[in-house]
Each structure stands twice: as C-alpha cells, then as structure tokens.
Amino acid sequence: MSSLGLRFVGHSTVRVELGGHVVLTDPVLTNRVSALTRVTPPSTAADRADVDLVLLSHLHGDHVHLPSLRLLHPHVRVIVPRGAGDWLRAKGIRRVDELAPGEELEHGDLRVIGVPADHSGHRWGPRLTHGPQAKAMGHVIEGGGRRVYAAGDTDLFPEMADLGDLDVALLPVWGWGPTLGPGHLNPERAATAVGLLKPRVAVPVHWGTLALTGLTRAPGKHGRRMRHLLEHPPREFEAAVSEAGSPTKVLVTPPGEDVRLLDGVPE
Template identity: 65%
Template sequence: MRFLGHSTVRLQMGGRVLLTDPVLTPRIGPLRRVVPGPDASDVRDVDLVLISHLHADHLHLPSLRMLPRDVRVVVPRGAGTWLRGKGVARVEELGIGERRDVDGLRITGVPADHSGHRWGPRLTHGPQSSAMGHLLEADGMRVYVSGDTGLFDGMDDVAAAGPIDLAALPVWGWGPNLGPGHLDPARAADAVARLRPRVAVPVHWGTLALTGLAGMPGPAGARMRRLLVAPPYEFAAAVAAAGHPTDVLVVPPGEPVEPERAR
C-alpha cells in the first residue's frame, strides 16, 4: 500500500493495481497541493479505480484523464451515465451492499455518512449518488477504505464477516474546519473501536489547503499549518489512550506502508 495524499491510496491486491479517489494534480479549483504529487510510476500500471463519492476532491476528472484510458473506474450506483458523458471510457457501477469479483479481488460496497451530491448537500439538481466505502478482499487480506464519512449506525457490521487487516480512515480534510460527514481524530478513534482493524492508516490529511492560507501570518495561518501535520498523530494518541490494540501507522503523503506491518 502507498498513501499518495488526500484520499488517494495505491493498493496491489488480487493481481490488480488499484487507486482510490485519485487526486494527482497540483491544484483542484481553489485548493493547492502542499506536498509533492505522485510519481509517474505510481499511476502508469493502474488498472482499477474505486470512487467513493462525487465531490471534486474524490472524483477528480483531470486526474482520471491522467490514467491509462482502459482503466476500469467503479463509481457509486447512479453515477455511471454522468461520468461516461465526461469521456471516461470504462465505467462500472457498484451499490451499497453489492459485491463484485474482479479476478482474484472481491469488492463490497459499504455505507458512508457523507453527502453524495457532486456540488454539496444543499443542492438538489445535478449528479447525485450515495457516498460509500469499499471493503476489499484478496490474498488472504481484508482492507477497508472508508472514503469520506462520519460515524454511522452499522459501522460495526463492516467487520462482522471477518477481521479487518487494514483500515484507511480519514482524520481531517483540507480546510480549517470540518463540515458534517467527516471524521476528526477523536471520531476516527471511535471508528477504530467499532471496526477493530489490526492496522489503521490515517488518510485525508496533509495534502490540500486553500491557496495562500497556510502561508498567512497570524492565527489563521498558524492553525492551517498545524492541521496539515497534527491530525494523524492526534488520532494515533487517541487510539492508544483508549487502549485499542490497533497499530496506527502514520504515513506522510507519498510514502509506502511497510509491507510487514500491513500484513
């Protein structure tokens, strides 16, 4: 596994190379990447992409167009027609509770507590589909990638079918505050208590910020600079303080997870 920044994780499972929610460019609208982007070697052999929801920092069209044209892109059910209309060639849909077997890899759609509208929860027109996470099973491992989510009823059920070896959990976002449908370090530690993974990797931190905000003098800039660094360590401390046996691996964006610790 390699954490490429924000919610983008590269995984090799079941003979596939997959990315979650790929964000590969230096900018997304008003957001600027504050760490180096992925290497070409991180994306040239990708053959499967999993999209958790339609927000532009998770379903990022310019990033999808940087991938091989024949890559399979799996989106939440209901979003396929819209994405095909944007020129993405191989689009497949997966609903919550549905399973798909891709060679040696099983993908199960799981719930998430997050807005599924392309442009936010206050709008009613335009692309809409349910936000979701993914449970991946292959090679004797079970990996949970939550996407953006808050705590939700039934999160315990994600682990009901068997122990989770690795969970990629969001611990912040890209701004000075979090809206609904997100995990902060404390809530992410509560998620660990429900999921009971052997290893947890914090994601959705340290990658994007509003242009210029982190460089501002005064309290606003200082807060943003702290939030680009502190959340995963606060998450690890909260998991340890609660006495959970989960091993938290804090991996800076762009760094691999040590295979011996992830297995």
Template identity: 60%
Template sequence: MSGFSLRFLGHSTVRLELGGRVVLTDPVLTARVGGLSRVVPPPPRESYADVDLVLLSHLHGDHLHMPSLRLLGKRTRIVVPRGAGAWLAKKGFENVEEIAPGETVTEGALEVTATKAVHSGHRWGPRLTHGPQSPAIGHLIATGDAKIYNAGDTDLFDGMADFGPVDVALLPVWGWGPNLGPGHLDPARAAKAAGLVQARAVVPVHWGTLAVPGIRRTARMRRLLADPPRVFAAEIGKQEIATEVLFTEPGADVVLPAREDRA
C-alpha cells in the same frame, strides 16, 4: 502482514497492490484541485501508470477529480457509486461500472464490496439539489488472504461494526480546511471507527495534502496539515483501542507490520 502493499499518495488516494492487481482509491494526482493547492509534490507517474481498477467513493471534486482520471486514461476501469455512471460516461470514460452498498464487483482474485458511508453524495455539496448526485460509499477490498476497508469520506455510524475484522482500515482523520463540515471523521471519531471495524492496523488518510492557498501559511493551517494523524494515534491510545497506527507521510510506502507481530 504479507501478500499486499500500500502506498499513500496523498489526500484519500492510496495505491493498493493485492491479488495480482493494482487498485487506486479516489485519485487526486495533480498540483491543483479546483481552488485548492497541493502542499506536497504530486505523485510520480510510475506510481499510477499501471492501475487496473479505480474506486471512487463519492462525487466531490477532491475525490472524483476529472484531470486526475484523465491522467489514468479513459479506458481504465472505474467503479463509481450507483447513479453516477452515466454522468461520468458522458465525460468520455469508457469503462465505468456502478455499485451500491452490499453489491460486489470482482477484478481477478479481488472482491470489492461497497459499504454505507454517511456523507453528502452531491457533486457540488450537501445544500444543492441540481446537478449529479449519488450516495457516498466506502469499500471492502478482499482476497482470501487480506481484507482492506476504505472508508471514503464518512462520519461514524454503528453499522461499521459489521465490516470487521479487517487487516487494514484507510480512515480519514481530517480534510483540507480549518474546519470539518458534516459527514467527516475527526481524529477522535476515527479512533472509534478503528475500534468498530476491529482494524488490526490503520492508515490515516485525508490529511496533509491540500489547502486553500490564502490560508495555508497561517499557524493554524500549518498545524492542521501535520497534526491530525498524530492526534489520531494519541486517541487510539487514550481510548485503548487494539490497533496499530501506520503513520505514513503523503507519497510514502506504508510500512506494514510483520505477521508475527500481530496479536
């Protein structure tokens, strides 16, 4: 693959350079996120100082993180799910746009189309009714040379098949706690998602970055901070899905396969 580059900055934060632009997904850039602590070093400032476009998938605090957005600057262009723009603008951000599934925004040569996601869109969780709320989304990020699927947080749904084929899918394979609530992909369902979107390659995300301080040192949490992408890769093989798993530790560049190596 050529014409773009990816760096996994941790959790659901990926730096994408494509079409002469720098895109950041769901930026989480600090040592703490609410009650969660980061278990890997925060990304260096140079990894996000030149961002042109920020894509937010939903309003949960580990995806729409105010301190991280402030690090990027209040004039940075931010695209949010439809219904969240006015709320974020009231926080002082000056360049906020909304998008709903099926709608597209452009950034230079890039086209970003929102996709459906099956996940709570409420700021404070699925069981609350007060406070900001907007539907969770994913993104298809494309130029004439490449198409990237950024799933955001979502569970499996049949409509994923309409998104493919894609060059790279950014698929969540776990979370930050000992269990997954509704609206998430575990390694087995993430493997099915890779098949549905016909991903030529997959970067496992949403793992190995954040943890509850009081339980992060337990044996179970140590396993859950390391194992999900490995289990995902095993599921890809078990389910005989034709994709390449681009296992990447938080903070590292994604090593893309050479174009001639692709089927």
C-alpha cells in the same frame, strides 16, 4: 496469504497492491484541485503505474477529480457510486461500472464490497439540488486472504461494527480546510471508528495534502491553524487510539510514501 502493498499518495488516494492487481482509491494526482493546492511533493507516474481498478467513494471534486482520472489509461476500470455512471461516461471516462452499498463485484481475483458512508453524495455539496447525485459509500477490498477497508469520506455509522475481519482500515482524520463540515471524521471520532472496526492496522488519510491556495502562508492565527492542521491530525488520531487501549496499530504515513507494513503483511 497474499502480500499487501500500500502507498499513501495523498488526500484520500491510496495505491493498494493486492491479489495481482493495483487499485487506486479516489485518485487526486495533480497539483491543483479547483481552489485547492497540493502542499506536498507532486504525485509521480509511479503512483499510477499499472493501475487496473479505481474506486470512487462519492462525487465531490476532491474525490472524483476528472483531470486525475484522465491521467490514467483509458481502459482502467472505474467503479462509481450507483447512479453516476452515465454522468462519468459523458465526461469521457470509458470503462465505468456502478456499485452501491450492499452490492459487490469481482475484478479478477479481487472482490469489492460496497459499504455505507455518512456523507453527502451530491457533486456540489449537501445544500444544492441541481447536478449529479449518488449515494456516498466506502469499499472493502478482498483478495489473497486480505481485507482492506477504504472509508472514503464519512462520519461514524453503526454498520462499521459489522464490516468483519479487517487487516487494514484507511480512515479519514481531517480534510483540506480549517474546519470540518458534516459527514467527516476528526481524529477523536476516527479513533472511535477504530473501536467499532477493530482492524489490525489503521492508516490515517485525508490529511496533509491539500489546502486553500495561499492559506498556509497567511499571517496570524488563520495561517498558524492551517499549518497545524496539515501535520497534527494523524498524530492526534494515533494518540486517541492508544489512549482507548485499542490493539490496532496506527501507521502514520506522510503523503507520497509507502505504508511500512512488515514484509507486506499487517503486523
């Protein structure tokens, strides 16, 4: 089996080193995303070094972040949900392929399988109809005898139980604000997802990285709540998985750090 390297770059961005390739999920590599500010140390050039494949789960601006995509080499292969390829090419991204749930593609020695997600696929959110739209999705990455599930943004969906033997599940456990809208996992629902997926290792993502500018310094209960949410969701997720009696090992990893797999192998 091939070794596996993971770095939680921040938010939904994970650097996956597998099968001789470097994959980035939903890259957010800048210090600002619209009205959001990165509240952890900045992403570095090492996060994007040698990347040859990018997986985009859906079109929301904190997942398809055009300034971050433009930091990558123009010949990096970018996989976008089916129906959004022309829109992304019109934004200057050169090498774009499309994928949908139920479809798969090969990239060298990797196989990428599109899987469902329960989340809005519209660029500007679930209540708008103008602008680009494509079905939100997750990805299973296979290579060197390893299987990694990158959920993107999603709530629970029944097909989670059918994704098969997983070494690692990258699961969202919160977001960037004081509340969650529809189509998201909170710590408790992410623990339920672990029960369906049964991965060897779960890595909580989509937490602790971005916040509305100034909110973390706000006085009173609003600032306190945001500061709490930047730190506690992954630990609450870990506790919920443990309470459920799951054998899955939860590896809580701060944004910007490598996931501590045992010699590159899920424990």
